[in-house]
Structures are given as C-alpha cells and as structure tokens.
Amino acid sequence: MEYSPSDLTQRERYKVLTSFVLPRPIAWVTSTSADGVVNAAPFSFFNVFCEDPPLCMFAVNRRPDGREKDTLVNIQRLGEFVVNLTDEPLARAMHETSGDFPPEIGEPDYLGLKLAPSSKIAVPRLAQAPFAMECKTWKLIDVNGDRQLIMGEGIHFHIRDELWDREAMRVHMERYHPIGRMFADRYCRTDDRVVFPAAEGTKK
Structure with missing residues (x-):
C-alpha cells in the first residue's frame, strides 16, 4: 500500500499519520484569557526537541468553523503557557x-481540576500533573493559514515529588504511569516496558 500525500484529503492524511506515529505524548496546555479564564486543552501533535534551551512544540489547528482556538488566542496575547503532562x-x-x-468557561474550573501558581509566569499549572513545564513562546510558525506550530522554551519545571530520584536525576518508572495518545478516542497505557542493554557499536 502506497500513498502520495497530494492524492489524499487533509482528513485522510491525518488518519494515516495518527494511525502509525504512536503512541504520542500529550501536551495538556494551560493558558489564560484576557478576562482571567484559565483554559486547559490537550494536544497530541507534540514533543520536546531540545534541552539547551529546553524547547517543546505542539500544533494548534482552527476550529471547524474557522475560528482560532482559545489556546492560540491566549498564547498570542500573553506569550506564555504551561505544558502539563498527564x-x-x-x-x-x-x-x-x-x-x-x-471561551468564558474554563475547563479546570468546570471539571474541578486544582490549579497551582507558576513560579515564573502568570499562567497557572495543573496542581496534580506529574510534570509541568512553564513556557515562554519561542516561535510561532504559520502552516497554510489554518494552524500554528507553537514552540515554547521551558523556563521552569515542576515534578511531583514521589516521582523523582533527586540523587540519580531519574524518574521512578514504577511510580510514573503516563498515558499516550493513539487515535480517535483511543489512548494507551505505558506500563508494559522492555529494557535492552546498552548498544555496542562496531569497533574499527
């Protein structure tokens, strides 16, 4: 089976990509409106790409009616946001x-999710998230006028205490149970893990 992307509709390309590029991490992004409403929205076209500086990126497309999503509007106005993991x-x-x-309904308030203040930005984080990264907008990239790639620089990290070994600088994997995005309404657990010994290259 082969496809040229140009022969597929946008929806068909989305279905091909999300069916095979998985599981994907989920950026649960909090942002704040001009009226002070805290928005929380998940995005699975997301990952981190660099540690110096710490950069992450996620994609925000328009709503079906063409309006920009609250997350993008808020980030464009304030230039900061929090990426919470779940x-x-x-x-x-x-x-x-x-x-x-x-826009006038904040998801955390509506769903009873606890918020906590961030340390270096005005946007709050989700208090119960296992990991949260306070971000300043690093770059916005327009894609075909119907979505934006939002690149953020992580300027402060929050880690749930019991998940982190401070001495080894390593997560306690037996305590951390992240969720990955598959496609449509399907998610996956990540507790079935495989460990390989360090790879050895061919010596010349």
Missing part, C-alpha cells in the same frame, strides 16, 4: 477537556 489518574479529565468549551 498520567492514568488524570487521563479521563484530560480527555474531557478536549470538548468544545466556550
């Missing part, structure tokens, strides 16, 4: 925030 206890709430909420 785990199994928070997965249902994360999925619920993907619904179509009007």
Whole structure:
C-alpha cells in the first residue's frame, strides 16, 4: 500500500499519520484569557526537541468553523503557557477537556481540576500533573493559514515529588504511569516496558 500525500484529503492524511506515529505524548496546555479564564486543552501533535534551551512544540489547528482556538488566542496575547503532562489518574479529565468549551468557561474550573501558581509566569499549572513545564513562546510558525506550530522554551519545571530520584536525576518508572495518545478516542497505557542493554557499536 502506497500513498502520495497530494492524492489524499487533509482528513485522510491525518488518519494515516495518527494511525502509525504512536503512541504520542500529550501536551495538556494551560493558558489564560484576557478576562482571567484559565483554559486547559490537550494536544497530541507534540514533543520536546531540545534541552539547551529546553524547547517543546505542539500544533494548534482552527476550529471547524474557522475560528482560532482559545489556546492560540491566549498564547498570542500573553506569550506564555504551561505544558502539563498527564498520567492514568488524570487521563479521563484530560480527555474531557478536549470538548468544545466556550471561551468564558474554563475547563479546570468546570471539571474541578486544582490549579497551582507558576513560579515564573502568570499562567497557572495543573496542581496534580506529574510534570509541568512553564513556557515562554519561542516561535510561532504559520502552516497554510489554518494552524500554528507553537514552540515554547521551558523556563521552569515542576515534578511531583514521589516521582523523582533527586540523587540519580531519574524518574521512578514504577511510580510514573503516563498515558499516550493513539487515535480517535483511543489512548494507551505505558506500563508494559522492555529494557535492552546498552548498544555496542562496531569497533574499527
């Protein structure tokens, strides 16, 4: 089976990519409106790409009616946001925030999600998230006029205490149960893990 992307509709290309590029991490992004409403929305076209500086990127497309999503409007105005990660206890709430909420309704408030102040930016974080990264906008890239790639620089990290070994600088994997995005309404657990010994290159 082969396809040229130009022979597929946008929806068909989306379905091909999301069916095979998986599981994908989920950026559960909090942002704040001009009226002080805290928005929380999940994005699975997301990852981190660099550690110096710490850069992440996620894609925000337009709503079906052509309007810009609240997350993009808020980030364009304020230039800051928080990327919260999710785990199994928070997965249902994360999925619920993907619904179509009007701008005046904040998902955390509506769903009873606890917020906590950030340390270096005005946008709050989700208090129960296993990991949260306060971000300043690094770059916005327009794609065909119908979506934006938002690149953020992480300027402060929050880690749930019991998940982190401070001495080894390593996560306690037996305590961390992240959720990955598959496609449509399907997600996956990540507890079935495989460990390989360090690879050895061919010596010349």
